[in-house]
Amino acid sequence: MRKAWAFGGGVVLAAAVAWTAVTLSGGGDEAGTTPSGAQAVPATATITRQDLVDAKTVDGALTYSGSHQVTGAIAGTVTWVAAEGAMIRRGRPLLKVDRKPLVLMYGGLPLYRELSQGAGNGPDIEQLERNLRALGYGDSLTVDERFSYATYLAVRQWQDDLGLTRTGRVDAAQVVFLPAAVRVTEAKIEVGGRTGPGQHLLTVSGVRRLVHVDLDTDDQALAKKEAEVTVKLPGGEQITGKITTVGTVARSTQPAQGQDSGRTTIDVDITLDKTPRTKLDQAPVEVELESERRKDVLAVPVEALLALREGGYGVEVVEGAATRIVAVKVGAFGGGKVEISGTGLAEGVKVGVPAP
Numbered sequence: 001m002r003k004a005w006a007f008g009g010g011v012v013l014a015a016a017v018a019w020t021a022v023t024l025s026g027g028g029d030e031a032g033t034t035p036s037g038a039q040a041v042p043a044t045a046t047i048t049r050q051d052l053v054d055a056k057t058v059d060g061a062l063t064y065s066g067s068h069q070v071t072g073a074i075a076g077t078v079t080w081v082a083a084e085g086a087m088i089r090r091g092r093p094l095l096k097v098d099r100k101p102l103v104l105m106y107g108g109l110p111l112y113r114e115l116s117q118g119a120g121n122g123p124d125i126e127q128l129e130r131n132l133r134a135l136g137y138g139d140s141l142t143v144d145e146r147f148s149y150a151t152y153l154a155v156r157q158w159q160d161d162l163g164l165t166r167t168g169r170v171d172a173a174q175v176v177f178l179p180a181a182v183r184v185t186e187a188k189i190e191v192g193g194r195t196g197p198g199q200h201l202l203t204v205s206g207v208r209r210l211v212h213v214d215l216d217t218d219d220q221a222l223a224k225k226e227a228e229v230t231v232k233l234p235g236g237e238q239i240t241g242k243i244t245t246v247g248t249v250a251r252s253t254q255p256a257q258g259q260d261s262g263r264t265t266i267d268v269d270i271t272l273d274k275t276p277r278t279k280l281d282q283a284p285v286e287v288e289l290e291s292e293r294r295k296d297v298l299a300v301p302v303e304a305l306l307a308l309r310e311g312g313y314g315v316e317v318v319e320g321a322a323t324r325i326v327a328v329k330v331g332a333f334g335g336g337k338v339e340i341s342g343t344g345l346a347e348g349v350k351v352g353v354p355a356p
Contacts, residue, residue, distance in 0.1 A: 042355035044318050045301050047340075049347040052299050054292040054334035056222060060213040062233060062276065062283040064183055065206035065269075070094055070102075072195040073172035081191060082184045085279075087207055089181040091135045094202055097195055100173075101162055105131040107177035116169035117152050121145040127177060128170060132158060183207050185281070211241065211270040213287055216263060217250050222289040223268045232286040233276050245269035292332050299337040304351045305330070315340065316352035323352060 076097040088094055093101035107127035113119065115128055122145055129143045129151055138154030152168040159166045164174060182204035189201050211231055215223055223246045231239050247267035254262050270287065306314045306325065314327045331339030 041316060041318050041323055041352035043353050044350040045304055045353045047345060047347055047349045047351060048299050048337075049296060050299055050337075052294045052297055052332050052334045052337060052339050053290055054332055055288045055290050056219065057286050057288050058213055058215060058219065058222075060211045060231070060268075060270070060285045060287045062231075062278065062285050063205075063210060063212050063281055064185070065208040065210050066179070067185065067203065067205050068178055068182070069200055070176055070202040070204060072097070072199040072201050073197055075196045076100075076194070078189050078191055078193045078195055078201075081187050081189065082202070084184050084187055085281075086184045087181060088184065088204070090131060094176060094184070094204075095189075097173075100164060102173070103162065103175050104182065105175050105177050106134075106180060107131070108179055109177060111170070111172045111175055111177055114169055114171040115147055116167075117147055117149065119147050121147075125151070128175075129154075178204070179206075181207050209272055209275060210244075211272065211285055211287060213268040213270070214251075214253075214263070214265040215268045216265055219289070220246075220266055222291050223266070227290060229270055229290070230288040231270065231272065232288075234278055234280065234283050234285070237277055239272050239274055239276060241270045241272040243268060244271045292334070294332040294334075294339055297331060297339040298341060298345055298347065299339055300351055301353055302333065302336055302338050304353045305338065315342075315345075317344070318350040318352055 074097055078095060078097055079099045080093070080096040082088055082094055088104050090104060090106050093103050095102055105128070107124075107130075109124050109127055111124065113124070115125055119125065125147045126143060126145045129138070129141055132138050132151070132154045133141055133143060135158065137158045138150055141150045141154050142148065155170055156166045156168045159168075159174075183206070184202055185205050186203040187201075188203065189195060189199070195201060213223075223243055225243055225246050227243045229241050229243060231241055233239065245268065250264050250266055252262055252264050300315060304315050305328075306316060308314050308325075308327065312327060313330050314325045316323050317326050326342050326344060328340040328342040328345070331341065333339070
């Protein structure tokens with residue numbers, strides 16, 4: 001019986017094609033030619049030399065990097081809020097409370113205290129001064145960990161331009177520090193709404209596009225950091241990318257309706273090699289993950305394999321009107337083809353396959 005077997009990640013995929021089983025004559029590597037008058041091979045395929053990739057396609061979502069929650073630090077009425085999807089950069093307001101802006105500045109340290117003259121030295125002061133200089137305030141300002149008189153003057157000038165009271169002091173009611181520019185993912189409050197300290201106001205993300213995959217733990221061997229992948233996006237767009245993050249903590253989800261059990265997954269993030277055309281957040285995508293790549297090997301369609309009675313596999317080499325069976329060693333599978341090696345096999349040789 002002619003059979004095709006594909007091996008991927010330890011799982012055997014079998015597909016059988018009806019065909020006469022063969023036995024090698026003489027105990028060697030190949031049998032003699034087909035006798036005169038024997039039925040011709042229904043169809044042929046050519047042995048190719050190529051890279052062979054065993055891949056699996058998984059579902060993912062096109063999203064944005066990082067996620068942060070912006071909370072309120074003052075009671076009042078929201079008089080303006082950035083629209084969902086808006087990009088906010090340094091020095092621009094995220095929202096306004098009682099017409100006073102809450103401004104984005106760049107930094108990894110949250111504003112956990114009021115910054116003013118007399119405040120103890122610290123990296124949060126240096127972070128503020130760096131932003132003031134980037135925004136064009138305080139030409140004579142020295143960027144260090146000390147809140148100097150020059151810092152005080154620069155803050156007053158910045159406050160005056162924003163319509164804030166010129167106190168020379170900065171607190172969490174005026175500034176939010178985040179690592180870089182952000183995209184407003186969700187507004188938790190509307191214009192006219194009342195806000196108070198600690199209230200969740202906005203959810204924001206980074207502006208860099210990435211693909212996120214909740215990968216089944218059974219497939220975690222497919223996700224190798226820095227491995228190249230192919231992503232198929234809505235509208236037929238196809239982009240390459242690299243795996244940048246592979247989670248180490250498994251998460252369990254509740255079973256979907258009609259299923260007996262939930263999924264156990266790890267987080268996988270993929271950075272794309274170029275910006276996709278679509279601007280949709282959480283757009284569904286398909287990600288092709290490679291489990292194995294064999295370079296420059298001889299390959300035939302999987303259905304060209306013959307299951308030999310004495311064990312192992314062979315292919316039926318076609319030479320004009322004659323054929324012979326050649327035993328082969330089977331290697332990697334991928335893309336409907338299988339790697340083979342054996343005596344007398346070379347690129348361009350024709351082998352028999354079942355009729356389409």
